Amino acid sequence: MRRAHRPCHPGLCRCKGWFGGWKEGRKQQQQFDQTLGLGMSSVVVSGLSELSLGELPMESWMSHLPCALWDTPLYQLAIPGSHNAITYCLDMNDRSPVDLTQPDMLQKLDKYMKPLIRPFVYKWAITQEYTIKQQLDCGVRYCDLRIAHRPNDSSTDLYFYHGVYTTLTVETVLMEIREWLDAHPKEVVILSFSHFLGLSQELHTLLLTTIRNIFTSKLCPKTEVLTLRNLWALGYQVMVSYEHNIASCHGDLWPHIPYWWANKCKAEALIEDFEHRKQHGRPGGFFVTGMNLTEDLKYICTHPTESLKDLVMSTYPTLLSWVKEQTPGSKVGSLNIIAGDFIAESQFVPTVVTLNEKLLKWSS
Numbered sequence: 590m591r592r593a594h595r596p597c598h599p600g601l602c603r604c605k606g607w608f609g610g611w612k613e614g615r616k617q618q619q620q621f622d623q624t625l626g627l628g629m630s631s632v633v634v635s636g637l638s639e640l641s642l643g644e645l646p647m648e649s650w651m652s653h654l655p656c657a658l659w660d661t662p663l664y665q666l667a668i669p670g671s672h673n674a675i676t677y678c679l680d681m682n683d684r685s686p687v688d689l690t691q692p693d694m695l696q697k698l699d700k701y702m703k704p705l706i707r708p709f710v711y712k713w714a715i716t717q718e719y720t721i722k723q724q725l726d727c728g729v730r731y732c733d734l735r736i737a738h739r740p741n742d743s744s745t746d747l748y749f750y751h752g753v754y755t756t757l758t759v760e761t762v763l764m765e766i767r768e769w770l771d772a773h774p775k776e777v778v779i780l781s782f783s784h785f786l787g788l789s790q791e792l793h794t795l796l797l798t799t800i801r802n803i804f805t806s807k808l809c810p811k812t813e814v815l816t817l818r819n820l821w822a823l824g825y826q827v828m829v830s831y832e833h834n835i836a837s838c839h840g841d842l843w844p845h846i847p848y849w850w851a852n853k854c855k856a857e858a859l860i861e862d863f864e865h866r867k868q869h870g871r872p873g874g875f876f877v878t879g880m881n882l883t884e885d886l887k888y889i890c891t892h893p894t895e896s897l898k899d900l901v902m903s904t905y906p907t908l909l910s911w912v913k914e915q916t917p918g919s920k921v922g923s924l925n926i927i928a929g930d931f932i933a934e935s936q937f938v939p940t941v942v943t944l945n946e947k948l949l950k951w952s953s
Contacts, residue, residue, distance in 0.1 A: 643943035647728030650942050651817060652775035657949055659818040663777065663828075664875045667917035667944035669937065670731030670779075670928030671724050672881040673716040675749035678757045683707060685754040688737065689786060692886075712896035713889060714752030716881065719933040721762055725769050728938035731779045731877065731926045732766075733848075734759075736796065737786035745795055750786060759796065763803045770807060770826045777820055779875065779926070781846050783832035793835055800829060801841070808841045830875070846926070847876040852883045856904035860911050867922040880908050880929040880937075901930045909940050916947050 645653045658666065679685070687699045687710065699706045717724065721732070736759060737750040747759040766778065788796070801808065809815075809825035820826070830836075832845040851862035863878060882900055892900075908929075915924045927941045 641943060642946050643939035645942065647938055647942070648726040649773055649776060650728050651730065651777060652773075654817065654945070655949060658945060659821075660816050661948060663779075663815045663817070664873075664925050665918050665923070666948070667915075667924065667941050668730050668779070668926045669728050669932065669941040670733065670877060670926045671717055671729045671932050672733050672879055672928040672930050673751050674721060674724060674729070674732040674734060675755055675757065675762055676714060676716045676751045677718050677720055678749075678755045679711065679714055679751065679753050680756050681711060686740065687753055688750045689740065690750075690784075691752065709889065709893075710752045713884060714897075716751065716897065716930040717933070718898075718931065721765050722769050724933060725766070725773075725776075725778070727933040728942060729932060730777065731928060732781065733877075733928060734780060734782050735784040735786075736782055736788065738788055738792055740787060745792060747788070747792065747796060760799050760803070763799065766827075767803050767807075770804075774824075774826070775817075775821055777817070777826050777828070779828045779830065779846070781830040781832070781877075783830075783845065785833060790835075793833060797835075797839065797842075804829075810840050811843045812840065828875075843875075846874075847872050848879055848928075849877060850879045850881070850883075854882050854884050854888050854900070856882070856907040856911075859908070863911075867924075870921045871919075871923055871925065875925060877926040877928050878924050880912070880927060882930075898931055902934070905935045905937070909936060912937075912940050912944070915944060917944050918948060 642650070642654070683703060687696050689696075691699075695706070695710075699710070719727065724732075735749055735751060737748055737754060739746075739748060739754055748757070749755040749759065749762070766780070770776065770778065782796075785793070804827045806824060807826040809820065809823075809828050813819065813823070813825065815828075828843050829841065830844065830846045831839075831842040836842040836844055849863060849866055851859045853859045853862060859880070859882060882897075882904060884897065884900060912927060915927075917923055917925060924944075929937050932938060
């Protein structure tokens with residue numbers, strides 16, 4: 590059950606004390622809105638100073654942040670992310686082969702025993718059940734996108750994959766993101782293109798052309814100052830991270846974003862791994878803490894009636910308790926993007942967004 594959010598307006602800024610000083614923020618917000626042509630009007634909300642960031646409307650939580658955070662670099666904010674974001678549309682009609690990253694044994698079993706094997710593949714390959722627009726509405730601002738060209742496909746169409754390939758093309762999904770951004774002009778997303786499978790240099794070039802044609806002036810160059818105030822003023826809404834050496838040759842492609850992947854199937858082991866990494870300090874720019882659990886073949890075989898969703902949802906209470914104790918910012922041990930599976934079916938997103946209150950305490 591999704592948590593109901595109390596209404597709030599982006600024109601109300603809470604930056605003195607904890608959430609005070611809304612008049613100053615209201616004036617600044619009106620100036621921003623006039624500059625951007627948003628035409629928004631501000632209203633006074635009773636009891637505003639008591640509003641938690643986790644109670645903001647998640648579909649527009651960035652535009653509702655208090656002005657004390659407008660000059661904080663995005664890589665120092667707590668940002669909710671979606672691990673393997675486009676697995677809600679995996680090809681369930683057995684038309685898609687198992688992707689080529691899977692073990693040889695699984696590929697052979699799938700070839701000769703597909704009716705028996707495929708149900709297991711689907712149960713453990715789906716990491717998100719909500720569409721990309723629904724995930725963005727839920728507050729996701731980082732999307733993990735794994736790109737592939739299907740084997741023996743004579744077309745230049747690209748797909749997403751995890752276990753099997755998707756039915757939706759990359760271009761279709763990117764167009765949906767663009768439409769969502771048009772309707773939410775003060776929200777910013779980070780799109781991480783990685784784990785490329787079967788892409789030639791020609792297909793990489795085609796993908797880059799598609800990205801530029803879809804997002805046009807919304808693409809943020811990698812030389813820009815990454816604060817909400819600056820991005821709003823310039824109309825940038827999309828950072829594209831590209832895990833390929835071609836990124837270094839293009840000013841609108843950000844380098845690969847480090848992803849802390851623990852490769853564990855138990856919440857306690859995952860947390861232990863992250864605590865060890867935190868002791869060595871955070872990377873300087875964007876980085877992801879992946880709250881995604883990883884099952885191995887032994888686990889799957891010994892839990893034949895379970896699915897990845899069963900595993901994830903059973904561990905979320907433990908994982909979210911740990912998340913609540915974390916802190917964003919630039920200090921050693923601080924976190925930035927926190928990504929997970931089935932993010933729309935728990936309090937994952939509000940929990941991550943609420944962490945930014947700790948930055949307000951320090952700045953007051």
